[in-house]
Amino acid sequence: MPGENLTRLEAQERRAVVDTQSYAITLDLNRGAEVFGSRTVVRFTATEGASTFIDLIARDVREITLNGRSIDPAVAFADSRIALDGLAATNELVVDADGVYTNTGEGLHRFVDPVDGEVYLYSQFEVPDSRRVFAVFEQPDLKAEFQFTVTAPAAWKVISNSPTPQPEPGDDGTATWTFEPTPRISSYITALVAGPYEATYSELTSASGRVIPLGVFARKSLWQHLDADYVFEKTRQGFAYYEEKFSYPYPFAKYDQMFVPEFNAGAMENAGAVTFTETYVFRSKVTDAVRERRVVTILHELAHMWFGDLVTMKWWNDLWLNESFAEWASTIATAEATEWTAAWTTFNAMEKTWAYRQDQLPSTHPVVAEINDLEDVQVNFDGITYAKGGSVLKQLAAWVGVEAFFAGVSAYFAKHEFGNTELTDLLVELEATSGRELTAWSKKWLETAGVNTLSPAITEGSDGTISRFAVVQTAPADYPTIRPHRLGIGFYNLDGSSLVRTHHVELDVDGDLTEVPDLVGQKRPDLVLLNDDDLAYAKIRLDERSLQTAIDHLSKISDPLARSLVWGAAWDQTRDAEASASDYVDLVLRNIGSETESTTVRTTLAQLQLAANAYVAPEKREITRIKVADALWDLALEAPSGSDSQLQFATAFAAAAA
Template structure:
């Protein structure tokens, strides 16, 4: 990585010297395609005579003026500007040229291939407002911000605050002046500019204000924007949060902007939220994606209070920022929208992510040690989001939902526009709940790892329990045994359904917890530990319950209970306790009638991984063939037009492997094979074509023809993915070289090329890139921005090989490169996935 890191010690030292009052930022976006002019005036106080630095990523610094005196531009090194002999009150003005990016960091520039229009948007979290203006880049140096932007007159320009004035300039330009923001952190400021199409509305806040609402998208996508639905979800979120937080929306407007080539799902810029434009649905999407969009909208809205109004002092509390939004968006989705099974989705998607992340060698406590910015970047992970959200759910149960919301409301009132630490929130929750949270925090937030819970019981000759206990274990490296509040469900087959006949709720603590309430009861067909998903823990089924699940999971009526069983067997398969072939049997035998879209999507994704990497290598090809054939059969039998039918076709296209599969794909694509209720729209057409490419049944000419019909950003990304999917060593090397030899490709093309590169049924084509991969790692880390480097280091790792030789090569690189912690973490996580696959393969042979 470039020399752009900031350590916590540096931030603390700077915070001790400096307090920032305001920024006045003027940007000229009419200076060409590579750079823009950035003029920043900062007013701040400091310890008299002190020296410090301000962050500024620049191509050229034209002038620096401090307290009326010129500072030699040699004080700027392109990353920081040295500031010496400060006064008690200071005014600094920096005039510089800053660079547009194509990496989704800083001020991203995109040219729409449909109409050649230019679109810009900013993305500043974690440390990238410094790519646009000179700034003290740390969250606890809050200030007010006033933005002035010159841009083409035909554009829309959006920032955090409403427009104060707009004047015509030279040529076809205009200058927008935005109202001054409240005191906020630099990472949630925003600039979005371009000929965006805009839809306007408004809502009434609880304090009587009218809040203007805006939704923006590229002109070429605007006909697909379902603005009315997005406004409806937004209004429901406002009403829910303003009531539960007992605090009116803290900003003056609420714009939601769908922007191209975005790296994440969304970003909580104050009053100007940016979203990935994949949430503008130009083709049919699964219900899982529709629900995810709702959760994301409500996630970012929750941040307006938790994160924007009240902000963490340093990034070690990033987890609290994101975990709160995860929990809040899930409970609001479940209680305020039509997506009432949101907690089932949370279990199927978020918790599975958390359990996976918590078992990696890089796992860490929820409250992580964040020494510098590189630590922050790699900690945007399943611990920060999903485990944290799960733990907060437990905290809500521990203190009570009403007490939790009351504590949060008091926290917002007490710390509005300030910076806080975890202890500040816990202090308010202790007051409203009357509970002491020190021990809870120590066990759940300050230790790493996930516990495993399993039933242990004996029965008499009549089949009644004579003893029942819950056993708890922990990974040897993370041996903490924790208290859990959970339920145990007993399920019996009755009238063709697997129904819960009894439930007991209890506290589990220690390595063995007796459950006397179950002694004397008849042993059921299936025992489900952690029924209703109250606890954060992996759960195991006893052998007989697993056998029943494999045959009858589909007959469980509760979607949440089904999700828990799906997750339990997936965990035990990953841990090489359940044979991979049994997991395949479970999925193919029970997925047909699953009703929850996210459960289907998550489970089928796991099925494909199991078929390709977890089954015994000798059985891989026949397993892939069976999965493909069964998915095609499921698609043909599914209800016409259903979400399940749509998903079965999509996953069939991903794993098609034999001539009959190719014929089906080609028939769907050319219209000679028709499934009632299924429309082959543009995006599904690309997926079918990629399946043909995977099998050598389509050529580059076919990809070019598809791109000519779909000459859009989405089309270019799909074409890049398809080209990287060709199943030859030459194609994989070409895809690898296209990403490594040049840094000119934008982030979305990089990401999709990496997806196609890893799309294989026979992984042997990736053997040619193993040595090239390890040879390139250090240069990639040093020369690319963080998000691009991470995409390449994870996306180009030839994980599908899942071989001992890949393990050996990875360990050799790690042994030879001990000094780059963040890079080593990514490589170590790659290695852990392969080692887990090898253990699963060995278990499947037995």
């Protein structure tokens, strides 16, 4: 019995038989605290005489009618499926059922605010949970128009994918909202949010000339803490950036953003109706790292309106591409369109650190994972899907060139609007705009696991100049793939009180050894930084002289991204037992007080604790812990009162002293 699972083969077989046109979904939210009424009218074409099934998870199914023919629910409904036999060329299916509210963040979640007793509802349908609210062909490549009619308490606000209509008053304090149909979208990005939410509204003018209504929502008891004007500001900046870079106007009628309780993830990209965790409603002081992350999340979900919602994967094996593209796009948009100009530094310190860690665990897997059924999807929602995928897309953009990358993406949106695609569809457009062949690149980067290590091999002449410079690439024994990389190499030299970049080259690195003749004849610098500008996804090594320069002078580099790369390289060498943990502790304690990037500070302080507690030689750990705690206390006292750094140092001290 299938239970609640669905295999890829079943989805392919169903797609070969069925093509969906529209859903008319009527929901009654006045049925009490446990159930709601759900009536679905589905119109679809099919291979005449064929059989298939539609998905539904419900407490009770009262009526099933196919083309006017009544079907016994007791016979047809089992294991989250309704069997459909004897299909016509054109079909109308009616399903009347009782859905069940959840408190687990799936389907239609119901929350009672402990502050004031108010009831709030919101949907969460990714991956397979719209079937908990209405009967649906639950797979991303069966797109359709969705029209919702919702009856709820008249005092509530009701939000869906289409603009909220004026409600029709009913009896006993109820009202009915009849929404316009959506464009053709996948079921997992449909949405329903209902309750006495507070809201504020604004608008913007799209590149197409359309006026796009905007809304920001939160529950009453949190409303005073929500800085909605700031959310609108970042939204406008994101709209302008994406519409220009994608050369495609915003594809939906409005854009609402709702901060909802007990949300399981950071956010969800429902078309025109994005939901966010309430963690992003700040009720007390938070670090700059958290504030920046909220901006990246806002722009991540906005990017999905094009990549994921307008153009959607055929099956869940390309979920990584949805998330990776949104992660890459939101980071570049944050860096180029908002005040958070060091967003790529944050990406390096957080996303890439996460990716490198995940990619060295026994549980690592290729970015393009084999997704044979819905259960496989849940296993692969991880740091490889998001962080490594985003890092690899950044490398892909560098490999083909950022302008060619955006041009390819624009062509992809225009060609496949409101349709479904596979990875190869995007690669075809990128090959056309860049002239690069990407089949071999994709196989090495996306179909194999593991992270490469890049090290400098430097021969220095008697006069202090470089007589030979090469990049050595290695791979772990379990994942021995040697990959092509586009990367920079930076030379940094001490100049008074600064450690400045004095030379930079960018090149393709491929194979076990890549000679770099452009660096021959240069004076050997104080610090050599492979992957300067952080284009590549690879661990990098610092030679002995560069590591000592970093320990003594890292804080003198003005570029926060270069500092983050050095922090990361030193940590990787420590973690891999190629550098002393005591040296890493010294590096951090000498330089962290001058670090300006909040996420870099947070990541480095966490690694400092791990080095002191687990990597330093056992006989030195106690004295090292005391040394670290004392230094963190001093740093907290020296930091400006109430500053982000003081909060981080004080928090780290509390952890070290515990």
